[in-house]
Amino acid sequence: MAPSMGLRFLLSSIIFITLNVCSLGLFEDEFHEELFIKPLPTGHIYTHFQFTTTWEVELRRKDEFLHYHLFPKALGEVLAKFSVQELHLTLTQGLWRHEKWGYPLVDAPPGAELWVWFQPGTSNVNETWTDLINVLSGMFCASLNYMDAKNTVCPKLSFRPRGATSGWFSKTSTHLLRYAALPRENVCTENLTPWKKLLPCGSKAGVASLFNSIKLYDTNYHSLGIHFRPVCTNSDCTSTSVELSQTLSAVLEPTIFNHGRQDWSLKKLFGRMIGTVCPVAQTSTIFVDVTSNKMSNYQFTLNPAPNTVENFRRGRTEHSYAIYDIRQFTERSRVLDLSAKYNQAITYSQVAPPVLYVHRFQTGSGREKGGIVSLLHNTHPSQDLVVVYMEVIPWFLHTYLHTLQVDTFTAEMTHIGINGTTLKPLHLHYVPGKDRQRPYHLELVLRLPAKSVTRLSMQFERALLKWTEYPPDANHGFYVNSAVISAMLPDDTADYVALPQFSARISAILSGNESLSGRQFVNLHTETLLVMLPTPDFSMPYNVICLACTVVAIAFGSIHNLTTRRFTAVDPTAKGLLAKLKAKLPFLRRKKEGKEKGASEGEGEGEGVLGQEDTGQSEATS
Numbered sequence: 001m002a003p004s005m006g007l008r009f010l011l012s013s014i015i016f017i018t019l020n021v022c023s024l025g026l027f028e029d030e031f032h033e034e035l036f037i038k039p040l041p042t043g044h045i046y047t048h049f050q051f052t053t054t055w056e057v058e059l060r061r062k063d064e065f066l067h068y069h070l071f072p073k074a075l076g077e078v079l080a081k082f083s084v085q086e087l088h089l090t091l092t093q094g095l096w097r098h099e100k101w102g103y104p105l106v107d108a109p110p111g112a113e114l115w116v117w118f119q120p121g122t123s124n125v126n127e128t129w130t131d132l133i134n135v136l137s138g139m140f141c142a143s144l145n146y147m148d149a150k151n152t153v154c155p156k157l158s159f160r161p162r163g164a165t166s167g168w169f170s171k172t173s174t175h176l177l178r179y180a181a182l183p184r185e186n187v188c189t190e191n192l193t194p195w196k197k198l199l200p201c202g203s204k205a206g207v208a209s210l211f212n213s214i215k216l217y218d219t220n221y222h223s224l225g226i227h228f229r230p231v232c233t234n235s236d237c238t239s240t241s242v243e244l245s246q247t248l249s250a251v252l253e254p255t256i257f258n259h260g261r262q263d264w265s266l267k268k269l270f271g272r273m274i275g276t277v278c279p280v281a282q283t284s285t286i287f288v289d290v291t292s293n294k295m296s297n298y299q300f301t302l303n304p305a306p307n308t309v310e311n312f313r314r315g316r317t318e319h320s321y322a323i324y325d326i327r328q329f330t331e332r333s334r335v336l337d338l339s340a341k342y343n344q345a346i347t348y349s350q351v352a353p354p355v356l357y358v359h360r361f362q363t364g365s366g367r368e369k370g371g372i373v374s375l376l377h378n379t380h381p382s383q384d385l386v387v388v389y390m391e392v393i394p395w396f397l398h399t400y401l402h403t404l405q406v407d408t409f410t411a412e413m414t415h416i417g418i419n420g421t422t423l424k425p426l427h428l429h430y431v432p433g434k435d436r437q438r439p440y441h442l443e444l445v446l447r448l449p450a451k452s453v454t455r456l457s458m459q460f461e462r463a464l465l466k467w468t469e470y471p472p473d474a475n476h477g478f479y480v481n482s483a484v485i486s487a488m489l490p491d492d493t494a495d496y497v498a499l500p501q502f503s504a505r506i507s508a509i510l511s512g513n514e515s516l517s518g519r520q521f522v523n524l525h526t527e528t529l530l531v532m533l534p535t536p537d538f539s540m541p542y543n544v545i546c547l548a549c550t551v552v553a554i555a556f557g558s559i560h561n562l563t564t565r566r567f568t569a570v571d572p573t574a575k576g577l578l579a580k581l582k583a584k585l586p587f588l589r590r591k592k593e594g595k596e597k598g599a600s601e602g603e604g605e606g607e608g609v610l611g612q613e614d615t616g617q618s619e620a621t622s
Contacts, residue, residue, distance in 0.1 A: 291320050
């Protein structure tokens with residue numbers, strides 16, 4: 001009996017080891033978790049969480065998307081079913097202030113934004129797009145199902161593929177690209193919960209344990225992101241794998257809860273500390289941008305001290321990152337509470353703007369006509385910038401292309417006060433909108449002169465909607481999507497460090513790749529616009545109903561009373577019920593008084609008899 005049990009145990013051990021070895025060969029995926037912290041010159045703290053999962057599978061082979069290890073199965077099945085080449089989804093609350101904060105690692109507009117590249121061979125792109133957004137809407141508890149044909153465009157110049165692809169695909173397959181945005185979409189914990197469930201460890205361990213909904217949604221800016229793309233596995237790009245990047249960005253303001261000081265810590269920012277790392281994470285790292293310590297008199301000291309401080313150069317500027325290996329700190333102590341303390345109180349002053357930033361607003365008065373104006377600023381002292389400007393305008397704002405005007409103003413013109421010079425676009429792509437079918441789509445390629453402000457304006461006419469097309473709060477207005485600007489920044493841009501093209505990991509910024517030292521790509525999103533449309537008085541039906549009901553009630557009551565009342569002759573000598581009651585009242589009153597008088601006389605006679613009896617008894621006694 002004993003040898004058979006030992007043999008069974010041996011066979012079980014061999015099978016278990018074999019399965020483990022096979023699983024190691026089958027699941028060739030990696031997971032990295034990173035946190036980037038950067039103090040901003042306005043006293044805010046920019047925090048960016050980056051979770052990157054790389055899976056060595058061939059994108060077009062759907063049979064490889066059947067067995068999952070670290071890659072989220074719920075998302076992988078959706079991407080394989082709808083033949084997705086690239087997917088980029090962001091859910092943002094708040095507006096990133098480029099003029100004061102510089103550029104984020106991942107830029108996103110307010111609300112929801114989704115753009116997808118489908119694989120070649122997709123038969124019906126529009127139908128696939130509709131099915132995909134319905135599935136994503138349910139997966140992330142968002143209103144993405146409103147991204148219908150009335151909000152969707154097919155960009156020709158913007159949103160080029162970010163992943164590994166051929167030049168032929170990016171130039172000739174623009175019909176496989178779809179873009180849509182919902183500027184009014186609100187972001188809350190109902191979106192954060194399904195998003196963090198896609199992480200291998202959820203929010204139970206690692207840097208994701210800092211996710212505190214109360215702190216995250218009490219910020220100036222908050223953005224969730226899902227980015228999926230194919231990447232090269234080697235330098236020659238002979239084979240590819242897939243990369244899933246989950247991002248969460250937040251801009252916090254420690255000066256509010258720290259009595260005006262910019263000192264911060266993980267406990268103060270998020271209300272929590274890091275206790276453990278995610279067990280399946282290959283790396284767990286925190287990066288703190290300490291470049292400002294070299295460029296300012298206001299310096300901060302990190303506690304505990306970092307493992308290393310890496311210096312790297314982008315153009316003419318040298319950057320410094322303090323690096324923390326979370327695994328080492330959590331092994332030595334129970335928790336990691338990273339903190340920074342400044343040597344003196346900071347006196348804030350005007351912040352130098354970045355090389356490229358944009359402001360956008362609407363013009364006009366009344367609710368019939370108006371205009372959209374965008375101001376593109378190029379602050380570089382010597383270099384021109386070539387940018388791609390994309391605008392998606394709703395169908396209910398009838399835009400006229402002949403009103404498009406592009407003027408540029410240099411610093412000398414602004415100082416003297418003369419009119420600007422007309423700037424001719426290098427390329428123009430325009431798709432007119434159709435009522436209740438598609439939006440207006442405009443793309444321009446502009447060359448912005450150095451030290452200039454370019455003014456781009458366009459006029460529109462408001463449409464009158466059907467009463468069923470207004471939202472419940474019709475007087476709130478209608479939102480217009482953010483404009484998107486794409487550009488390659490000069491190599492001497494000092495205030496921006498972009499993520500490399502070959503990897504979404506923050507640690508890849510520190511690599512010695514020579515391609516990172518050149519020009520850097522940037523995407524900017526402008527402010528959304530709130531436009532008022534001609535709105536009917538939705539309270540009028542209520543007033544009409546109340547008035548009509550009142551009139552009908554009064555008229556109906558009178559008419560009903562006249563038509564249903566029975567008239568009879570009344571005898572004037574006959575007494576009514578009230579008269580009879582009044583006649584009986586004196587009789588009843590006299591009767592009551594007689595009873596009371598009789599009762600009082602009976603009591604007096606009884607007292608006299610009792611007195612006589614007492615006298616007789618006394619005489620007999622004597």
